[in-house]
Amino acid sequence: MPLSNHIQSADWKAEKHVPVIECADVVKANEWFEVKVSVGKEIPHPNTTEHHIKWIKLFFMPEGEKFIYDVATFEFNVHGESVAGANQGSVWTHSAAVTWMKVTKPGTLYALAYCNIHGLWESSKQIKVE
Numbered sequence: 001m002p003l004s005n006h007i008q009s010a011d012w013k014a015e016k017h018v019p020v021i022e023c024a025d026v027v028k029a030n031e032w033f034e035v036k037v038s039v040g041k042e043i044p045h046p047n048t049t050e051h052h053i054k055w056i057k058l059f060f061m062p063e064g065e066k067f068i069y070d071v072a073t074f075e076f077n078v079h080g081e082s083v084a085g086a087n088q089g090s091v092w093t094h095s096a097a098v099t100w101m102k103v104t105k106p107g108t109l110y111a112l113a114y115c116n117i118h119g120l121w122e123s124s125k126q127i128k129v130e
């Protein structure tokens with residue numbers, strides 16, 4: 001069975017695991033634009049030691065090209081774990097990150113998120129270039 005069979009998708013407004021991609025719908029060719037990816041925008045994900053988002057990856061598939069680009073990987077590495085000398089954890093990372101990118105062609109952004117309990121989740125957003 002291909003890996004893609006294990007990647008879930010849904011409406012992010014109704015399912016807390018679906019990564020949300022926020023950026024302009026239309027960007028200028030070869031000019032930096034901001035992209036925010038997050039899990040839990042509408043319905044918060046717990047993000048506890050036992051249950052959290054480990055990472056979100058961002059890809060871009062330019063129209064008319066054959067292969068996808070790996071744009072960024074965001075790891076969320078602390079989830080309230082106890083460390084030596086502390087009875088309970090005191091640091092957490094939220095499952096959200098921002099980067100900047102530029103493109104010369106329109107295409108589709110893809111986000112892939114991993115929950116340590118509920119597996120892989122994807123979403124996409126098309127962008128136009130002017």
Ligand SMILES: [Fe+2]
Pocket residue numbers: 017045051052115116117118
């Ligand atoms: Fe989860």
